[in-house]
Every structure is written in structure tokens, then in C-alpha cells.
Amino acid sequence: MAGSKIDEWVMQYSDMLLRYALPRVHDREIAKDLVQETFVAAWRNIDHFRGEISEKNWLYTILKNKIIDHFRKAANRLTDSLPEIGEETAFRNNGHWKSENYPAAWGIDYNQGIESKEFYEVLDQCKSKLKDLQNMVFTMKYLEGAASEEICKVLHITPSNYWVLLHRAKVQLRSCLEKNWFLR
Amino acid sequence: MKWIISCRDASKFILQDEEKKLTVGERRRLRFHLAFCYMCRLFSKQAKLITRCAHDAHEHSTAAFSEDEKQQLLQNLNNSH
Structure with a gap:
């Protein structure tokens, strides 16, 4: 070159x-x-x-x-076997939040942005703990801003898989941020 | 679907609502659930905050190539035609 x-x-x-x-x-x-x-x-x-x-x-x-x-x-x-679909962690069988996943108040103004560099490091660590497919769905949706239809196409998943993966990713990330940043 | 929805369904509806993927009936059930569920109201606010932060994540990154990595990169690029 x-x-x-x-x-x-x-x-x-x-x-x-x-x-x-x-x-x-x-x-x-x-x-x-x-x-x-x-x-x-x-x-x-x-x-x-x-x-x-x-x-x-x-x-x-x-x-x-x-x-x-x-x-x-x-x-x-x-995606051949979709091993990540099927297990449920944050909710009890009756659909209620498990006690360890109860959302708690963070004591902040939720409409304000967060400027702290350390927060973004924690966000990155929490995100990296997501399982591969969850992480890819989360990244395409929230970091790239892709449409759900495109995400399903690229990752070879059905719309219902997409919602399960996105839902679990966000629930898990929320819990992780709560424990490691907001209420640490 | 039942009139009363669980927190599992409500939290999923919250995400689907961000993409405008709820039917009128689903949105009504979600509103009803949120009216008496403090935890799902918190989830809704926190989920939206996470959405905004995730979008800006790379602007807060301090990652950088080390000098060695940069030299290696240059060498690789100059070798690939």
C-alpha cells in the first residue's frame, strides 16, 4: 500500500x-x-x-x-441449537421478579446523562458478561441502532427469539449495573 | 391474553413499546400493570437510561493502540496489497 x-x-x-x-x-x-x-x-x-x-x-x-x-x-x-434460549434466570415461575433481581431505586435523575468514565467501564464489563447471542442482539439494537428485522436476518433468529434474547440481556445488564455501580 | 400480566411480560412489553411493537390491548395491559407495580416502573425508567448510555458508550472509551500495536498495524497494512 x-x-x-x-x-x-x-x-x-x-x-x-x-x-x-x-x-x-x-x-x-x-x-x-x-x-x-x-x-x-x-x-x-x-x-x-x-x-x-x-x-x-x-x-x-x-x-x-x-x-x-x-x-x-x-x-x-x-444458532443451530440456540442453546441460550430456554433458561430463565430473573423471574420466578409465576412471572414475578426473583428477589435478587427486584429493581431497586438508584437515587438518581433517570433523565440525566451519565458522564463518569468509570460508569462506562462498568457498563462494558457488565455487557461482556452477557452470553454471545444476547450480547450481539443488544449491541446491534442499542449500540448500532439497527431495526429488529435486520437483527433477526443477520443473526438468523426468529422475532420471538429476538425478544427473548433482548429481554434477558437488558434484565441482566440492569441487575449488573445496579450491583456494580448504582448501589455498590 | 389475560387482563393481568406478570412482571416478566410487563418488562418485555416495556422493551417492545420502545419499538412501537405493542397492540392497543397490550399497551393497555402494560399501563394497568405499571399503575400498581413499583418495580416495573423502576425497570422502565432504568431500561430507558441504559438505552441512552449504551448508545454513547464509545464516546467515553479511552482505549488506544499502543505504539507497538500501531507499528505492527502499519507493517501489516504495508504488506497487504
């Missing part, structure tokens, strides 16, 4: 792209690979880059597609 342009990209954008990929895939090596593949794809397609969007947003778009591809492949390896 032509040296100077690549050097410039790496210096200017590699950390930004890594920060985007890491909370989505939770694996530094995979995130680094995705960033590398993004630069390679960008370089191969540089003739198609017309400057209609900024270089930065163009790289983001390529990386987003790489991440979705990564999920598609990972889900293909997982």
Missing part, C-alpha cells in the same frame, strides 16, 4: 476506530483485526470515495459493516 496515506490514516483514525469496535466485540484482538480490515477495504475502494461524506464517516461506515459481518459469522456458528 502507498505509505504516506496509510500512515496518516493510522495516526489519525486507528484509536477512534478501536474505541468504536471494542465495546461491540469485547475482544481486543478481534477489534484490532476489524480496524485493520477496515483500512484494507478503504484502501481498495479509495477510487469510489468521492468525498460526499467525510473520510472519518466513510471509515466508520466500513467498520460498522465489518462488525455486522463478524456478528453474522459468529451467529452462524452458534
